[in-house]
Amino acid sequence: MDLATLTADLEALRDRALSAIADVSDAASLDALSVDYLGKKGELTAVLRGIGGLPPDDRPRVGAIANEVRVALEIALEERGSNLRASELDRRLTAETVDVTLPGRPIRRGTLHPSIEAMNEICEIFAQFGFVVHESPEVEDDLTNFQMLNIPLDHPARDLWDTLYVDLPGHLLRTHTSPGQIHVMRSTPPPIRALLPGRCFRYEAVDASHGFEFFQVEGLMIDRGTTMADLKGLLDQFAHAMFGAGRKTRFRPGYYPFTEPSVAFDVECLVCGGVGCPACGRSGWMTILGAGMVHSVVLRYGGLDPEEYQGFAFGMGPERIKMLKHGITDLRLFLENDLRFLEQFR
Amino acid sequence: MRVPLGWLRDYVDIDLTPEQLAERLTLLGMEVKGLERWGADWQHVVVGRLLTVERHPRADRLSLTTVDVGAGAPLSIVCGATNIAPGQHVPVALPGAVLPGGRRIERVEKMGVVSNGMLCSGDELALTSDADGILILPGETQVGRELADLFGDIVLDVDVKPNRGDVLSLLGLAREVSAATGAPVRPPVIELSEHGAPTADRLAVDVLEPELCPRFVGRLVTSVTVGASPDLVQMRLRAAGQRPISNVVDASNYVMLELGKPIHTFDAAAIHDGRIIVRRALAGERLETLDHVVRDLDEETLLIADPVGPSAIAGIMGGASSEVSGQTRDVIVESAIFEPVSIRRTGQRYALRSEASLRFEKGQEFRNARIGADRTAQLLASWAGGSVAPGRVDTHPEEPERSRVAFRPARVGRLLGAAIPASEQRLLLARVGIETAEAPPGTRVVVSVEPHPLVVDPWAASETEAALDGPSAPAAPEVFVALVPTWRRDLHIEADVAEEVARVRGYERTPGSLPDTPMPEFRPSPLQVRDRVRRVLAGAGLSEVVTHALVSPGDVERFRASPDPAGVVDGEADAGGEPIIVTNPLSSQHSMLRQRLLGSLLEVVRSNIRQGREDVAVFEIGKGYGRVQDRPHEWWRLGFALTGAAAPRAWNRPLVMFDLDDGKGILEILCHEAGLESVSFEPLLGTTRPSAASDGDQATFHPGRSALATARVAGLHAVGLRGRIGEVHPRLLDELEIRADRVVLCELSLRGLTRGQLAPVRAAPVPRVPAVERDLAIVVADDVPAAAIAARIRDEAGDLLRSVRLFDVYPMPGGGRSLAYRVVLQAPDRTLTDEEIDGLIAGVVAGLERLGGRLRT
Numbered sequence A: 001m002d003l004a005t006l007t008a009d010l011e012a013l014r015d016r017a018l019s020a021i022a023d024v025s026d027a028a029s030l031d032a033l034s035v036d037y038l039g040k041k042g043e044l045t046a047v048l049r050g051i052g053g054l055p056p057d058d059r060p061r062v063g064a065i066a067n068e069v070r071v072a073l074e075i076a077l078e079e080r081g082s083n084l085r086a087s088e089l090d091r092r093l094t095a096e097t098v099d100v101t102l103p104g105r106p107i108r109r110g111t112l113h114p115s116i117e118a119m120n121e122i123c124e125i126f127a128q129f130g131f132v133v134h135e136s137p138e139v140e141d142d143l144t145n146f147q148m149l150n151i152p153l154d155h156p157a158r159d160l161w162d163t164l165y166v167d168l169p170g171h172l173l174r175t176h177t178s179p180g181q182i183h184v185m186r187s188t189p190p191p192i193r194a195l196l197p198g199r200c201f202r203y204e205a206v207d208a209s210h211g212f213e214f215f216q217v218e219g220l221m222i223d224r225g226t227t228m229a230d231l232k233g234l235l236d237q238f239a240h241a242m243f244g245a246g247r248k249t250r251f252r253p254g255y256y257p258f259t260e261p262s263v264a265f266d267v268e269c270l271v272c273g274g275v276g277c278p279a280c281g282r283s284g285w286m287t288i289l290g291a292g293m294v295h296s297v298v299l300r301y302g303g304l305d306p307e308e309y310q311g312f313a314f315g316m317g318p319e320r321i322k323m324l325k326h327g328i329t330d331l332r333l334f335l336e337n338d339l340r341f342l343e344q345f346r
Numbered sequence B: 001m002r003v004p005l006g007w008l009r010d011y012v013d014i015d016l017t018p019e020q021l022a023e024r025l026t027l028l029g030m031e032v033k034g035l036e037r038w039g040a041d042w043q044h045v046v047v048g049r050l051l052t053v054e055r056h057p058r059a060d061r062l063s064l065t066t067v068d069v070g071a072g073a074p075l076s077i078v079c080g081a082t083n084i085a086p087g088q089h090v091p092v093a094l095p096g097a098v099l100p101g102g103r104r105i106e107r108v109e110k111m112g113v114v115s116n117g118m119l120c121s122g123d124e125l126a127l128t129s130d131a132d133g134i135l136i137l138p139g140e141t142q143v144g145r146e147l148a149d150l151f152g153d154i155v156l157d158v159d160v161k162p163n164r165g166d167v168l169s170l171l172g173l174a175r176e177v178s179a180a181t182g183a184p185v186r187p188p189v190i191e192l193s194e195h196g197a198p199t200a201d202r203l204a205v206d207v208l209e210p211e212l213c214p215r216f217v218g219r220l221v222t223s224v225t226v227g228a229s230p231d232l233v234q235m236r237l238r239a240a241g242q243r244p245i246s247n248v249v250d251a252s253n254y255v256m257l258e259l260g261k262p263i264h265t266f267d268a269a270a271i272h273d274g275r276i277i278v279r280r281a282l283a284g285e286r287l288e289t290l291d292h293v294v295r296d297l298d299e300e301t302l303l304i305a306d307p308v309g310p311s312a313i314a315g316i317m318g319g320a321s322s323e324v325s326g327q328t329r330d331v332i333v334e335s336a337i338f339e340p341v342s343i344r345r346t347g348q349r350y351a352l353r354s355e356a357s358l359r360f361e362k363g364q365e366f367r368n369a370r371i372g373a374d375r376t377a378q379l380l381a382s383w384a385g386g387s388v389a390p391g392r393v394d395t396h397p398e399e400p401e402r403s404r405v406a407f408r409p410a411r412v413g414r415l416l417g418a419a420i421p422a423s424e425q426r427l428l429l430a431r432v433g434i435e436t437a438e439a440p441p442g443t444r445v446v447v448s449v450e451p452h453p454l455v456v457d458p459w460a461a462s463e464t465e466a467a468l469d470g471p472s473a474p475a476a477p478e479v480f481v482a483l484v485p486t487w488r489r490d491l492h493i494e495a496d497v498a499e500e501v502a503r504v505r506g507y508e509r510t511p512g513s514l515p516d517t518p519m520p521e522f523r524p525s526p527l528q529v530r531d532r533v534r535r536v537l538a539g540a541g542l543s544e545v546v547t548h549a550l551v552s553p554g555d556v557e558r559f560r561a562s563p564d565p566a567g568v569v570d571g572e573a574d575a576g577g578e579p580i581i582v583t584n585p586l587s588s589q590h591s592m593l594r595q596r597l598l599g600s601l602l603e604v605v606r607s608n609i610r611q612g613r614e615d616v617a618v619f620e621i622g623k624g625y626g627r628v629q630d631r632p633h634e635w636w637r638l639g640f641a642l643t644g645a646a647a648p649r650a651w652n653r654p655l656v657m658f659d660l661d662d663g664k665g666i667l668e669i670l671c672h673e674a675g676l677e678s679v680s681f682e683p684l685l686g687t688t689r690p691s692a693a694s695d696g697d698q699a700t701f702h703p704g705r706s707a708l709a710t711a712r713v714a715g716l717h718a719v720g721l722r723g724r725i726g727e728v729h730p731r732l733l734d735e736l737e738i739r740a741d742r743v744v745l746c747e748l749s750l751r752g753l754t755r756g757q758l759a760p761v762r763a764a765p766v767p768r769v770p771a772v773e774r775d776l777a778i779v780v781a782d783d784v785p786a787a788a789i790a791a792r793i794r795d796e797a798g799d800l801l802r803s804v805r806l807f808d809v810y811p812m813p814g815g816g817r818s819l820a821y822r823v824v825l826q827a828p829d830r831t832l833t834d835e836e837i838d839g840l841i842a843g844v845v846a847g848l849e850r851l852g853g854r855l856r857t
C-alpha cells in the first residue's frame, strides 16, 4: 500500500459516495448511506485501516485527505437530507389537504334560562351599590305576605294580588317577594341593602302578559337617612346599566299599601325611543318597576322604629325586563321551555 | 274607569289636548292607560230617516227601504233587520263609509237590487252590544248630521288605585284635573222642587244593623213615567261603559258615575207599608235577584227588606220583585252607606261584584248619602217627570268634621330627600283641597297606626335635642295640621301627607342622588353554588330550563318525595312531607306543589321531542315542597335529563346516543366543581331486578340502569352529593308518550345549593419525580361490581397510588369479564424502586384474588 494508491482509493470512495448520495430518494436510504460510508464499520474507516502500512511521514497527508473526504461527505449528506425532508414535508402537506369549506365538528352548547339570567343581572348591578342577596320562602303565611305589609284581611287592595291558597292553615303561595322585606328586617340590623330574587305565584289566567308563576326581584334599603331622592338616583343608575346609558326615566305616583309615598318607575320606550308606539301604548314610556318609601307599618312589623329608620323598597319582574330588552312579546315563552326559544340566549 | 271627556267637562274646564291631559293626570298618579276616540271610527255615517220599508221582491228576509239622509235624493238601501219602520231615525253608513274595525261600506247589489249604503246596528257602530236590530235613534235627532259630531267623544281609561275610591267618579277625577291645572271644580248644582206629602209620611227606614249600615238616606219620587233617558245621557252612559236601561235606572247609574255614590231604586209599590228594614238575613231566606237567580241567603248577608221579606242584598244587587218596571209610578231612592268589609265579603260569597259593590268596598264619603239621594231625585224629576216628595228619611243626618293629620314639613322633606319649605308644602296641599293650619303646641304626630298607634310629640323631641345640643334656646318645632277633605279616605299619617306633597309637586322636580349612608356588612350570596353549577352545566352542553312548581296531582303521585336512602347531604334540607295542595287552583294541571323535578324535566323532553327535536339535554335547579305537620318545607334540588345524540350530529363524527354513562360524566364534573371527591355509584334498585314496577323509583327507572350516586366532601366524611341517576323505565316513557329510546334522568341534592359557599381549593405541589404506570387486567365473575375492584386496588396500593383508571371492559368467552386498569404509582419525594413497585403490585393482585379475581395473562 503506498500513498498514491491510498489517495486514489479515498478519492474514488468520495466520488462513489457523492454520486450515491445524489441518487438517494428517501431519508431512510440516506441514513443507510451515511452508515455505509462514515459509520464505524463503514468504507472510509476500512480505507483508513491501510494507513498503518504507510511510512510515518506520509500518514499526516493521508489523514488530511481522509478528513477532507469525510467533511465533503458530511456536507453532501446534510444537504441531501435537508432537501429530502423538505420534499417529503411538501408531499405530506399536499396529501393532507382537505376541503376547508366543509363544516367543522360542532360542540354541544348549553344556554342559561333568561329569567334566571335576568335576576342575576339585576343582582349584579345592585351589588355595585352594596346590595346583597337574601331569599325567603315561597310558601308564605298570610301574615307576612299581606298583613305585615299593611294589607289587612278584606282590604280592597287585596284585589291587586289574586292569590293562590294552600291546604296549610293561614298559608298561601307568596304573591310577591315583598314578604322578604319583613324577613330581612327581622334578621339583619340596618344599614340594610338587600335584594330578594325568587319565584312568585298569582291566581291569574295565562296570556301573553300574565302567568300564574313568575319571578320577582325585591330591593330594600333602610338606614337613618335613606330618601326618595336616593331611590330615584339609584333606579336611574339601574336603568342606565340595564338598558343603556342616557335612557330617559321618570317617576310617577303609584300605589302600594306597603310603601308611602309609592311610585312607578318608567323608562323611555325601548322600541320607539319615547315618540310613542303600540308597544308603549303610545305613551313613549314603559313601566319597569314599582317602588316607594317603606311604610311605617312595615318598618314596625320588621322591628324598626320609623322615627329613626327610613328607606325604600322596589320590586320588578325579571321576565318583563327581558321582554323589553329582547323584544319578546309573549310571557308564556319563559315557562314553555321550548329549546328553540331558550337557545337564542347566550 | 272609563271617563268620557265631554262629560268630564261638566265639572271642570280643560284647556289641554287629550294627550296633554292624559300625561298630567298620569304624573299626578291617575294613570291614563288609554285614550279611546269614541266614534272616531265612524266615517260617513249620518243620521237618516226611514221613508219607506217594503219587502224585498226576491228575498223574504230582506227589506227594501228608502232613507232621507238630508242632502240629495232619498237613498234606497237593502236591510236584513226586522225592527225598522217608516219614520224612524237610524244611522246610515253611506257608500265609502268606514265602520269600527275598518269595515268599508260600498254600493252593492243584493239579490238584484242596488243598495246605496247600510243601516247600522249598535254593534256595528260599537255603541251598544245589540247586533240584531238597527240602532233606532231618538226622533228629534237631526237628519243628515255626521254621527261622530253628535255622539263622538274621547274616553280616558283611568287606572284608579284601590286607595282612591273617591276618584271612581267624574267629580273625583275633576278634582284631580283641578289639582293639575288649577281650574276650579264645578260640582253639579242640585236644586229640587218638592211637592205633595212629605217623604216621611210614606217611607220609614229601620236600620237594625247600624254597624253595617251607618247611614241610610231615602227619598220618594212619585208619578214617574218610565221610559228612555235623553240621548245625551244614553250616549254618556254608553261611552262610560254602562248600558242604558230606563230613565229611572239610568239616573241611579248616572249618579254613581258622577259622584261615585251607588244608588238603588225600588218600585215603591213593592215595598210593603212603605217600610224598609235593614237587617241581616235569616236562615232559610231566599231572594230572586235582578239577574233572575234565586239565591239562598246566609245569616252574614245584610238585606234591604220590607215587613214581608227581602227586597235586595244591600250594596250588591236588587231583588227582582221590587225592580223598577214600565208600570212603576212611584220610586223609592236608596242612598246608603255600608260597611266596606261586609260588602266585600258578601260580594265574594255570592260571586257577585258590581260597579256599585266595588265603590262600596272602597268606602263612601259620608255626606254623599245625602247628596246622592237629592241628585237622583232631581234627575228623576227632570228625565222621568217625577214629583219629588219633600224631605228625606235619614238615619244619621249628622255629618262628621274633616279629619286632621299633623305633619312636620322637615320630616316630609327628609322622607323625600328634598328641602321643600313649609310654605310651599302648604300651597301644594291646597291644590288637592287640603287646608293647613299651624298646629297648637302639644299636637301629636301620628307616624303609624298599625300594629298599634305610634304617635310622637315633636315638642318633647325638640326639648330632648336641645338638652343634648347645649344651652342654646330650643327652636319651636315646625308642625302643621292638614284638614283632610271629607272625600279623602286615604290620608291618616304623616307619610300620607308627604305623598300628597310629592305627587302634586311632581317627581320631576326631585333630582336623584346616590346613597351616602353607611354600607352594609359583607354577606355571601346564597346563589353562589347554584350559579357555578348552572355555568358548568351550560358549558357541558346542557340548557337550563325553568318549569312550573305547580303540577298535576298525577305528577305529584308519580314522583313523590322519599327521604334519601342514606341520609341527607351536608347543610341541605331533606326531601319529605305530604304534598301541598292549592285550594283554589286555576286548573287541575297546576293544583299541587311538586316534590321532585323529574316529572317537569320529562315534560320538557316530551314537548321538545314533539316539536321535532331529536336530542334534548336540559337541567333545572328548583325547589321541592312539602308539609311537615302544619309547616311548609322547601328544599333545593338539581335535576337533568338527556336524550338523543350525545354530541350534535355531524358528518365527521360517529353518532353516539346519550346513555347512563354520559349522566355519570356530568356528575363527575359537578363533583370537581363543588370540591367533592370522586362520585361513586351503587345499584338503585338492588340486584333483585324486579320485573313488576311498584313504587316511585321502580316505576321511574330502568331496573338494570339506575344508580344511587354519592360523593363526599374532599377531606371530610360529610356527604356532598347524593341522588338518583338512571335511564327512564321504558314503560314510563310509553305512559308519558315520550318518543325516545333512552332518556337519562337524574335528581340530586348538592351541598351548597341552598345557600352554601364553594370551599377554597387546597392545591398540592406537583411531584418532581417520575410516576410509574402499570396496567392490570383482572378477570372476575359478572356480578362483581367494578366499584369493588377499584376500591380494592385503592386499599391495597395505599398512599403511593396516584390514580386508578379503568380503560377496558372485555367479556370473557367462557363467562366473567376482564376489567383493565391503569394504575399510576408515585411517591411525592423520591423515585420508587423496582422492588417497591413489584411488592405493591403483588399486594394489589393478592387483594384482587381474594375478591375472586385473577390476573389475565
Ligand SMILES: [Zn+2]
Residues within 6 Å of the ligand: A269, A270, A271, A272, A273, A274, A275, A276, A277, A278, A279, A280, A281, A282, A284, A285
Ligand atoms: Zn314606544
